[in-house]
Amino acid sequence: MPELPEVEVVRRGLERGVAGRTIATVTVSHDRAVRRHLAGAGDFEAVLRGRTIAAVRRRGKYLWFDLAGRDLLTHDRAPHDLPTHDGASHHGATVGTALLGHLGMSGQLLVVSPVKEPEKHLRVRILFTDGGRELRFVDQRTFGGLAVVPTVGELPAPIAHIARDPLDSDFDDDAFVAALRRRRTGVKRALLDQTLVSGIGNIYADESLWRAGVHYARPTETLPASTARALLAEARAVMTDALAAGGTSFDSLYVSVNGESGLFDRSLNVYGRAGQPCVRCETVIVRDAFMNRSSFTCPGCQPRPRRARW
């Protein structure tokens, strides 16, 4: 499942593979892949033609391509008419255009030869004017998607609410610790809230909690600041390690732009290890149902709080 380290690996590959190139044609073969592009698939294909990719950027698990050149989105409408996620206007702000993407559960952005056979779940194909390798969005479960959106300031408008991630140099540790302790929820639910801290998904939430010795159902308001700070440090460490290993992969659903899988799954200590002994204390790892998914914990290292909350 692509979380921050996996998305960053993909971003770096895309930066090398498509930055500076101009889009020739776009083909959408599954409308759901562009469902966030409200004007529809035909418009999506049309507005991208002739645009040059200036840079490939990321916040949390979102990726976007900054588009240079003429600004089709602002051509016919004044900047203050541009919609945002909350309906707010941004009169006077710097407005640009970006191709925004999210990999969802199973999305892949591949840079491949135009003569390569189409993948079974190929959803969007982007060809470039130089005739070189093309960009493909492949997504089995179609939780991911692409959209052409306005950028306001440094961010695409639809993701203005996404918090910085722990690997971002401008991430504010003190503000995070304070905000986490103000919440009235379970600590894992808070870690998965992308408006509080971005980039953490189910795998790295479980790994971070295990490293910090905190149970996922620990109420946030009972966390001492020192524990909250330690948890953040572990989240940062586990994602840094995963990034260095090229990301985590359990199967072929997560791959880099070259189609290669990461190796970090060999380094996971608790996620997916139900029934196996904890590498730290040898207590058997357990799996609990949580938020319609799974939580893996070591009952020895991460005792369940008396007052659990999730």
Place this chain on the structure above:
DNA sequence: TCCGGCACCTGTACGC
């Protein structure tokens, strides 16, 4: 405003 539950998807594994 904050919090929790759930729909959205498809391929795979497993039990009967």
Place this chain on the structure above:
DNA sequence: TGCGTACAGGTGCCGG
């Protein structure tokens, strides 16, 4: 063999 069901889970929406 074939069918039904559980499971994987990030995000956004909606109701309380």
